[in-house]
Amino acid sequence: MTTLTIRGGRPLQGTIRVGGRKNATLPLIAATLLADGTSRLENVPQIHDVKVYRNLLTGLGARVDWDPVNGNLTVHTDGVRPGEPDYHLASSIRASYYLLGVMLARYGEASVPMPGGDNIGHRPVDQHIKGLTALGAEVWVDRGIIRARARRLRGTSVYLDIISVGATIQVMLAASLAEGTTVIQNCAREPHVVAVANFINACGGKVTGAGTDTIRVRGVERLVGATHTVIPDDIEAGTWMMAAAMTQGDVTLQNVIPTHITPIIAKLREAGVEIHELGDAVRVIGRGRPKAINVKTLPYPGFPTDAQSQMTAMLSLAEGTSYVTETLYEDRFRFVPELVRMGAEIRVEGRTAIVKGVERLYGAPVEATDIRAGAALVIAGLAAEGETTIYGMEHVQRGYEKLEQKLLALGADAKMQRQGAAVV
Ligand code: UD1
Numbered sequence: 423m424t425t426l427t428i429r430g431g432r433p434l435q436g437t438i439r440v441g442g443r444k445n446a447t448l449p450l451i452a453a454t455l456l457a458d459g460t461s462r463l464e465n466v467p468q469i470h471d472v473k474v475y476r477n478l479l480t481g482l483g484a485r486v487d488w489d490p491v492n493g494n495l496t497v498h499t500d501g502v503r504p505g506e507p508d509y510h511l512a513s514s515i516r517a518s519y520y521l522l523g524v525m526l527a528r529y530g531e532a533s534v535p536m537p538g539g540d541n542i543g544h545r546p547v548d549q550h551i552k553g554l555t556a557l558g559a560e561v562w563v564d565r566g567i568i569r570a571r572a573r574r575l576r577g578t579s580v581y582l583d584i585i586s587v588g589a590t591i592q593v594m595l596a597a598s599l600a601e602g603t604t605v606i607q608n609c610a611r612e613p614h615v616v617a618v619a620n621f622i623n624a625c626g627g628k629v630t631g632a633g634t635d636t637i638r639v640r641g642v643e644r645l646v647g648a649t650h651t652v653i654p655d656d657i658e659a660g661t662w663m664m665a666a667a668m669t670q671g672d673v674t675l676q677n678v679i680p681t682h683i684t685p686i687i688a689k690l691r692e693a694g695v696e697i698h699e700l701g702d703a704v705r706v707i708g709r710g711r712p713k714a715i716n717v718k719t720l721p722y723p724g725f726p727t728d729a730q731s732q733m734t735a736m737l738s739l740a741e742g743t744s745y746v747t748e749t750l751y752e753d754r755f756r757f758v759p760e761l762v763r764m765g766a767e768i769r770v771e772g773r774t775a776i777v778k779g780v781e782r783l784y785g786a787p788v789e790a791t792d793i794r795a796g797a798a799l800v801i802a803g804l805a806a807e808g809e810t811t812i813y814g815m816e817h818v819q820r821g822y823e824k825l826e827q828k829l830l831a832l833g834a835d836a837k838m839q840r841q842g843a844a845v846v
Contacts, residue, residue, distance in 0.1 A: 424815040428803035429835040434671035441467035441823040442652035446614035448517035454497040461647035504529035523596035549589035577602030600641035624648035665801040667708040714742030731798035738766035740779035757795030760788040790814035
């Protein structure tokens with residue numbers, strides 16, 4: 423168990439660099455397996471989920487070189503053979519499901535345990551299975567393992583019944599080596615969908631339309647490894663922005679693409695937070711308590727579900743009552759009782775949290791139940807009076823790089839500990 427102890431109440435001040443986007447990096451690492459030879463990913467974040475993915479690839483026969491200082495990850499795929507990824511590793515993260523489409527497209531067979539990841543509600547993979555089946559694969563679930571095979575995938579039309587980032591990327595990855603053209607409709611439009619399309623194209627693929635609701639993939643015979651720079655993490659940026667606002671601080675975030683975080687910037691401005699867009703940086707100044715606002719999570723370019731917990735934490739200190747509606751995951755308010763321990767006044771009715779802003783939060787022992795819930799408790803702890811200890815920080819380490827280092831750089835009084843010893 424890893425804990426973070428924060429003595430709160432200090433405004434965050436200073437400059438930090440946002441890392442590469444987790445939800446772009448994981449499918450990109452999987453995508454390297456589509457290509458012959460060597461691929462190099464730059465600006466890869468130093469987070470737990472990336473470590474898991476590196477080990478998954480190594481287990482499948484890839485040679486993976488990792489340079490944590492510069493965030494460069496090099497994957498040599500010549501030794502990869504079809505096989506089953508390590509069960510415990512693969513089932514511990516959700517994004518392992520990308521190995522299904524990739525291995526199927528490249529080797530004609532794939533097996534992946536039913537994915538794990540955060541416990542935030544029912545997370546089916548029916549649209550992934552629908553897409554791969556439409557491409558001509560035989561897909562079945564055998565004692566918790568999803569298995570698929572196909573001699574060669576065939577291009578087709580795939581209409582996704584719901585907007586799913588995972589299913590959009592899955593079908594795009596698989597279709598890149600299929601025979602003929604695939605048209606995917608009702609696609610997710612997140613910048614990380616575009617990033618994966620860009621990587622496939624850099625490897626010699628033919629993907630158009632990523633970033634719109636219709637993606638067209640002309641399958642090619644072969645892809646060849648390429649170099650790609652991972653886009654900045656929108657959610658990490660958003661989390662620090664809300665931390666700055668909540669502690670009434672003044673924080674500059676480098677390595678940000680402001681257009682990718684438009685929904686977060688817009689809602690923070692609505693709450694009265696001062697934000698300056700400075701090219702590839704943003705400066706966030708919290709002057710006084712934020713104002714109450716209403717927020718509803720939606721697929722991109724709507725407000726991201728992955729920033730909902732942090733926004734709810736921030737609004738717990740707002741002037742007035744806010745309504746936060748979660749439309750994607752039914753269990754994404756599990757952090758609310760923890761915030762209430764800290765003095766927040768929040769009532770959950772169905773999919774909406776009614777957040778009555780209070781003047782101050784108080785430090786308390788609390789438990790992170792998932793990565794973003796943990797992030798919300800961290801920023802609440804930064805703003806609270808007194809000491810907060812957050813248990814279950816391993817959830818947060820799945821997706822936030824150099825957290826303790828960045829907290830200290832911004833002047834926070836924070837200490838991460840693992841079974842009594844400091845985490846480096
Ligand atoms: C990804 C992200 C996660 C983020 C989410 C939405 C990764 C590893 N995780 O998760 O951080 O919160 O996007 O931005 O990238 N659904 C189905 N059937 C499917 C697939 C999805 O019903 O086959 C539903 C989900 O339950 C959810 C919605 O569609 O309600 C969106 O899910 P999706 O975009 O696929 O998210 P994930 O890939 O789970």
